Amino acid sequence: MPSMRVSEIGEFGLIDHIRTIIARYRDVGQTPWQEVLVDTGDDAAAWRSNGTVQLATTDTLVQGVHFNLSVVSWEELGWKSLAVNLSDIAAMGGVPEYALVSLAIPGELELDNISAFCESMAQLARQCGVAIVGGNIAAAPIVVITAAIMGRSKGETILRRSTANPGEQIAITGYTGLSAAGLEILTRKTKLDQEATTMLRRAHLQPVPRIREGQILVEHGVKTAIDISDGLVADLDHICEMSRVNARVTLDLVPMHDALIANFPNHRELALCGGEDYELLFTADADTVARVKRSVDCPVTVIGEITDEDTPARVTVMDSKGDVIPYGKGGWQHFKDEISESRLRQP
Amino acid sequence: MPSMRVSEIGEFGLIDHIRTIIARYRDVGQTPWQEVLVDTGDDAAAWRSNGTVQLATTDTLVQGVHFNLSVVSWEELGWKSLAVNLSDIAAMGGVPEYALVSLAIPGELELDNISAFCESMAQLARQCGVAIVGGNIAAAPIVVITAAIMGRSKGETILRRSTANPGEQIAITGYTGLSAAGLEILTRKTKLDQEATTMLRRAHLQPVPRIREGQILVEHGVKTAIDISDGLVADLDHICEMSRVNARVTLDLVPMHDALIANFPNHRELALCGGEDYELLFTADADTVARVKRSVDCPVTVIGEITDEDTPARVTVMDSKGDVIPYGKGGWQHFKDEISESRLRQP
Numbered sequence: 001m002p003s004m005r006v007s008e009i010g011e012f013g014l015i016d017h018i019r020t021i022i023a024r025y026r027d028v029g030q031t032p033w034q035e036v037l038v039d040t041g042d043d044a045a046a047w048r049s050n051g052t053v054q055l056a057t058t059d060t061l062v063q064g065v066h067f068n069l070s071v072v073s074w075e076e077l078g079w080k081s082l083a084v085n086l087s088d089i090a091a092m093g094g095v096p097e098y099a100l101v102s103l104a105i106p107g108e109l110e111l112d113n114i115s116a117f118c119e120s121m122a123q124l125a126r127q128c129g130v131a132i133v134g135g136n137i138a139a140a141p142i143v144v145i146t147a148a149i150m151g152r153s154k155g156e157t158i159l160r161r162s163t164a165n166p167g168e169q170i171a172i173t174g175y176t177g178l179s180a181a182g183l184e185i186l187t188r189k190t191k192l193d194q195e196a197t198t199m200l201r202r203a204h205l206q207p208v209p210r211i212r213e214g215q216i217l218v219e220h221g222v223k224t225a226i227d228i229s230d231g232l233v234a235d236l237d238h239i240c241e242m243s244r245v246n247a248r249v250t251l252d253l254v255p256m257h258d259a260l261i262a263n264f265p266n267h268r269e270l271a272l273c274g275g276e277d278y279e280l281l282f283t284a285d286a287d288t289v290a291r292v293k294r295s296v297d298c299p300v301t302v303i304g305e306i307t308d309e310d311t312p313a314r315v316t317v318m319d320s321k322g323d324v325i326p327y328g329k330g331g332w333q334h335f336k337d338e339i340s341e342s343r344l345r346q347p
Numbered sequence: 348m349p350s351m352r353v354s355e356i357g358e359f360g361l362i363d364h365i366r367t368i369i370a371r372y373r374d375v376g377q378t379p380w381q382e383v384l385v386d387t388g389d390d391a392a393a394w395r396s397n398g399t400v401q402l403a404t405t406d407t408l409v410q411g412v413h414f415n416l417s418v419v420s421w422e423e424l425g426w427k428s429l430a431v432n433l434s435d436i437a438a439m440g441g442v443p444e445y446a447l448v449s450l451a452i453p454g455e456l457e458l459d460n461i462s463a464f465c466e467s468m469a470q471l472a473r474q475c476g477v478a479i480v481g482g483n484i485a486a487a488p489i490v491v492i493t494a495a496i497m498g499r500s501k502g503e504t505i506l507r508r509s510t511a512n513p514g515e516q517i518a519i520t521g522y523t524g525l526s527a528a529g530l531e532i533l534t535r536k537t538k539l540d541q542e543a544t545t546m547l548r549r550a551h552l553q554p555v556p557r558i559r560e561g562q563i564l565v566e567h568g569v570k571t572a573i574d575i576s577d578g579l580v581a582d583l584d585h586i587c588e589m590s591r592v593n594a595r596v597t598l599d600l601v602p603m604h605d606a607l608i609a610n611f612p613n614h615r616e617l618a619l620c621g622g623e624d625y626e627l628l629f630t631a632d633a634d635t636v637a638r639v640k641r642s643v644d645c646p647v648t649v650i651g652e653i654t655d656e657d658t659p660a661r662v663t664v665m666d667s668k669g670d671v672i673p674y675g676k677g678g679w680q681h682f683k684d685e686i687s688e689s690r691l692r693q694p
Contacts, residue, residue: 114361
């Protein structure tokens with residue numbers, strides 16, 4: 001009997017499969033395992049070390065899967081490679097500190113490109129107080145960039161995916177769908193006015209990780225958050241899965257950016273399922289959300305609530321009348337993208 | 348004027364280039380930079396954190412560059428991906444603790460292969476007291492594996508490349524050239540007896556990182572070490588460069604394994620330039636080396652000494668009569684392998 005293929009179980013199935021294997025070899029008697037607070041299944045790993053909580057995360061960008069060199073500049077790529085990792089630390093409410101960068105690249109690449117890449121990455125690192133302390137260089141037929149970031153929590157608390165409770169509000173920072181709209185512009189060569197083009201392109205290629213916002217969430221007592229990388233609904237689904245709760249999103253409450261409404265007939269789909277927004281999605285009681293709202297510089301919008309209702313889907317999207325809106329499978333999942341109804345990223 | 352290509356400056360030139368850019372953006376006023384003890388230019392990065400020294404390193408294996416799936420099993424690949432990183436922590440004399448693993452793989456891959464990969468990696472992790480706490484999965488046209496390991500020093504001291512002094516002995520653990528010989532067997536399908544084949548294949552694909560040995564070096568007061576990944580001469584050259592010294596190796600002192608002498612006419616070249624041995628190369632005064640020798644289970648051999656002589660090359664290899672032996676450029680360097688005289692790795 002031929003073995004099953006990775007594409008048949010998809011990214012999340014594969015992650016579960018790998019977690020099961022790793023768990024089987026876990027030796028809870030060993031010191032490192034005793035200190036682990038969060039291993040796989042959250043935005044970053046976390047463990048205790050000398051009275052603080054250490055955080056670590058890694059993310060990879062693959063040429064032809066995550067980016068297309070014909071439409072992306074090396075400067076943007078350098079920024080984004082680090083930003084997606086910083087966002088994972090932000091989603092834990094942590095302080096990013098040290099980065100390692102592994103670059104697999106073809107030898108025929110122009111050195112100027114690597115310079116632009118590094119300059120941009122170093123600039124973002126400096127802006128976020130991160131020291132790039134090492135990495136690796138390897139020859140490869142395609143460009144594959146893996147960064148790892150290590151950091152710490154500010155206090156005792158870290159934001160998790162597994163701590164949402166029924167009755168809590170669901171809120172997001174900023175707007176979703178802008179990154180996916182930026183990708184549509186890049187791949188379909190859609191023509192918009194200069195201002196919208198620049199803003200959407202930047203949303204896709206130079207996202208600003210919500211580091212300070214994540215820390216403010218912790219300061220105000222928020223316990224549950226995730227960064228929106230797979231898509232608003234998909235990431236809310238991750239929270240629901242880990243917290244064993246359900247969620248109801250009211251579509252009319254989801255903030256829609258003017259540039260999205262004006263230029264994209266599918267703006268609702270983009271906002272719900274777009275992915276790569278690197279905004280924070282969090283849950284908390286109404287008072288806490290209100291306090292957060294007053295403390296951060298970016299918009300914070302309540303879009304729904306966590307429930308313990310017995311609904312067919314973990315995440316239900318409703319219109320203002322309370323009717324259920326089908327939103328498709330949506331979201332980004334590696335290997336399974338061919339069956340996704342709304343496939344928004346480039347091939 | 349067209350920009351220079353990466354292949355024109357080679358791996359080490361590129362690393363220098365990147366280091367210069369990163370350094371320009373370094374803000375020594377920022378907390379993480381203030382705590383950094385070692386950034387790029389050693390086996391692992393190191394920084395102070397709450398009275399301990401933290402270590403972090405990353406390494407990438409690329410299909411078709413570092414391994415060929417037609418001759419390597421997934422089990423061996425899982426082992427090696429982690430082992431090469433563990434070896435970097437060993438070369439700092441540290442204790443590896445936590446690992447992140449980033450897997451970029453084609454969707455058509457069989458799940459059984461991933462299982463074998465993870466089982467083997469998890470087994471090595473357990474053996475070395477390491478907790479695999481996270482990672483990343485991405486779709487990619489080829490297999491690219493990046494692991495990152497975080498650890499700590501046992502005491503205050505870490506082993507560095509930059510601390511060698513004239514007059515010190517140069518010593519290595521175990522044997523070099525076995526991994527390169529294993530690769531020759533795999534790629535040229537050389538037929539040897541079963542025992543030698545198994546041993547050499549294992550040396551190439553399942554190296555055992557010298558973690559305990561690295562710690563023993565520190566305990567006995569050794570300050571300078573590197574793990575042999577590029578090749579004995581090439582890695583000794585790294586020490587000389589960072590320490591601003593020269594080195595003299597006596598070829599007859601370099602330990603040659605029986606299996607190498609019996610089966611490989613080029614055994615001297617393999618031992619000097621082979622690479623991927625993951626043995627430790629260290630320098631210390633004669634008394635210290637003698638104490639280390641009595642404390643470790645593996646062979647420790649003095650192969651030469653650190654000098655401040657004004658020699659044409661940083662590393663000079665001599666025969667027993669004191670005549671200089673040309674050893675070729677040797678060693679492994681990404682992008683520049685086409686100009687290497689002794690190219691030992693698979694394409």
